[in-house]
Amino acid sequence: METLYKELKQYFDVDEFSVQKASLAFLRVPKSQLVSLLTHMKDIRGYTHLVMVTCVDYLEQDSFLLTYLLHNYSTHCDLGIQVSISRQNPVMDGIHHLWEQGRVYQRELFEMFGIDFPGSPDVHEPMILEGWQGPPPMRRDFDTKAYSEATYSHRPRDHKEPEEYMKQQLYPED
Amino acid sequence: MQSLYPPIVNGKAVYDLDSQKYIRVWQGPQHPGVTGNMSLELDICGDQVIKCNTHVGYLHRGFEKLMERRRYINCFPIVCRICVPEPDTNEYLFAAGMEELMGVQIPEKAMWLRALNLELSRLASFLMHLGGQSGAFGMGTVAQWTIAYRDYVLDLFEELTGARIYHMYMTPGGVRGDIPEGWIAHTHKVLDGASKLLDEIKHVMLNNAIFKQRAIGLGVITPEMVDHYGIVGPNARCAGLKRDVRKDNPYLIYDQLDFEVETETAGDAYSRTCIRWRETHQSIDLCRQILAKMPPSGAVHITLPNVLHLKIPAGQTYVRAESTRGEYGYFMVSDGSEFPRKVTVRGPSYSHAMALLEDLLVGVNIADVAGLMVSLHTYPPEIER
Numbered sequence: 096m097e098t099l100y101k102e103l104k105q106y107f108d109v110d111e112f113s114v115q116k117a118s119l120a121f122l123r124v125p126k127s128q129l130v131s132l133l134t135h136m137k138d139i140r141g142y143t144h145l146v147m148v149t150c151v152d153y154l155e156q157d158s159f160l161l162t163y164l165l166h167n168y169s170t171h172c173d174l175g176i177q178v179s180i181s182r183q184n185p186v187m188d189g190i191h192h193l194w195e196q197g198r199v200y201q202r203e204l205f206e207m208f209g210i211d212f213p214g215s216p217d218v219h220e221p222m223i224l225e226g227w228q229g230p231p232p233m234r235r236d237f238d239t240k241a242y243s244e245a246t247y248s249h250r251p252r253d254h255k256e257p258e259e260y261m262k263q264q265l266y267p268e269d
Numbered sequence: 270m271q272s273l274y275p276p277i278v279n280g281k282a283v284y285d286l287d288s289q290k291y292i293r294v295w296q297g298p299q300h301p302g303v304t305g306n307m308s309l310e311l312d313i314c315g316d317q318v319i320k321c322n323t324h325v326g327y328l329h330r331g332f333e334k335l336m337e338r339r340r341y342i343n344c345f346p347i348v349c350r351i352c353v354p355e356p357d358t359n360e361y362l363f364a365a366g367m368e369e370l371m372g373v374q375i376p377e378k379a380m381w382l383r384a385l386n387l388e389l390s391r392l393a394s395f396l397m398h399l400g401g402q403s404g405a406f407g408m409g410t411v412a413q414w415t416i417a418y419r420d421y422v423l424d425l426f427e428e429l430t431g432a433r434i435y436h437m438y439m440t441p442g443g444v445r446g447d448i449p450e451g452w453i454a455h456t457h458k459v460l461d462g463a464s465k466l467l468d469e470i471k472h473v474m475l476n477n478a479i480f481k482q483r484a485i486g487l488g489v490i491t492p493e494m495v496d497h498y499g500i501v502g503p504n505a506r507c508a509g510l511k512r513d514v515r516k517d518n519p520y521l522i523y524d525q526l527d528f529e530v531e532t533e534t535a536g537d538a539y540s541r542t543c544i545r546w547r548e549t550h551q552s553i554d555l556c557r558q559i560l561a562k563m564p565p566s567g568a569v570h571i572t573l574p575n576v577l578h579l580k581i582p583a584g585q586t587y588v589r590a591e592s593t594r595g596e597y598g599y600f601m602v603s604d605g606s607e608f609p610r611k612v613t614v615r616g617p618s619y620s621h622a623m624a625l626l627e628d629l630l631v632g633v634n635i636a637d638v639a640g641l642m643v644s645l646h647t648y649p650p651e652i653e654r
Contacts, residue, residue: 171518
């Protein structure tokens with residue numbers, strides 16, 4: 096993996112390389128070079144399988160960290176390519192032209208984190224949260240309690256003690 | 270003859286639903302031919318599907334969001350609910366991710382017990398799938414046999430772990446307990462019975478003329494599609510690709526077991542059923558191998574500090590295992606606190622049920638929609654986790 100990193104370093108501004116285990120490493124790339132790096136990995140380096148795309152919300156640093164995990168079926172190695180984007184203007188280039196399931200991940204990221212992918216098919220269509228009115232729910236500043244209190248009304252419950260209640264139902268004369 | 274398909278303008282098919290040539294029907298969310306709580310919005314012309322939209326979100330419980338607010342040990346009752354028929358893969362991966370970030374090793378006996386549990390859950394899930402597959406083509410008998418037989422496997426789980434569906438048997442640092450007395454004899458009996466049942470299924474289902482007629486040539490996956498759509502597991506193996514996480518990236522003790530990766534070349538629904546039938550046999554064989562090779566005694570878990578106050582060192586990792594549907598993975602990020610920063614579940618159904626199913630369904634007869642959908646073996650909670 097170190098050799099791969101050294102070779103990639105000649106073409107791309109990759110940094111923060113870290114090896115988690117023998118078959119898994121992570122590296123950071125600037126936002127503008129992500130799609131060209133992914134294309135390079137897919138077409139030349141044999142990292143043909145897009146395992147997943149995910150996002151971690153770093154509220155304290157005011158950024159989203161996107162992770163694109165790629166797998167190479169000939170060396171059985173994984174490479175997590177990470178890109179940090181601003182929380183204020185969460186726009187990212189799409190990868191739906193490289194992998195067909197990329198559009199599904201992008202739809203989910205728009206819905207859950209509010210990250211826009213201009214040009215991605217159906218990216219603004221609701222996927223999981225149909226009819227959702229609030230802010231993107233997977234962001235860390237989303238207050239679940241405040242949202243549910245504002246959205247749903249309290250339903251008063253008619254609470255009965257089971258023992259007493261069953262006694263009254265079964266043996267009313269006692 | 271007039272073309273069945275509507276004209277395509279700017280990359281989108283243009284048609285008038287009021288013209289009475291095209292109808293929009295919904296398959297699901299309450300439909301016996303749909304796997305789990307999802308629905309398909311089908312636009313049909315005559316009896317052929319011309320467009321499909323998958324709709325999920327009927328059982329969204331926000332698993333990943335819930336996990337961000339809970340301590341690591343409190344996440345175990347949540348992760349097993351991400352996949353109902355096969356919860357053990359989730360438990361194993363969550364525990365394995367924790368152990369990797371903490372840098373601890375589990376005892377050898379615990380590894381064998383985990384592998385045994387994973388194989389038994391694969392067996393139960395495959396049985397459920399074979400029943401669903403034959404039921405989707407209108408042959409409910411096999412479904413009744415397999416669902417009934419799955420209950421015997423669940424009995425084994427109950428005896429071993431105390432629970433039938435959600436076992437929570439694998440905990441960080443090992444497993445909860447050793448094998449009870451007499452359990453191995455019960456297991457051999459159930460495995461022998463399952464093996465016999467599979468032979469009957471072969472006669473009734475795989476050699477059935479109607480089943481063959483409907484399943485052969487349905488929903489063909491070509492080798493070129495596999496990487497493009499992110500297809501894994503039996504769905505990729507039916508296209509002739511030898512890919513199995515247990516062989517490629519061996520975890521637990523799978524490198525000490527003797528098995529071959531099953532492949533087919535046709536890539537259609539029938540070959541997927543054949544692969545799953547053979548993999549059920551493989552699971553039974555692996556269970557027997559594990560029982561024979563397992564060390565008879567030894568520690569089953571290590572002692573951890575108080576798990577309610579467990580702080581995991583900052584880091585990130587991805588762990589994967591082979592479930593019945595293919596590669597299952599957990600991406601875990603820890604920031605050094607008592608709560609996980611982020612846990613992402615990579616379910617194999619994510620790519621199978623959304624992008625792949627929408628494209629495979631085009632041109633399929635509406636009667637075969639259920640059969641095709643079941644043959645991809647998808648579970649919606651993995652999509653809306």
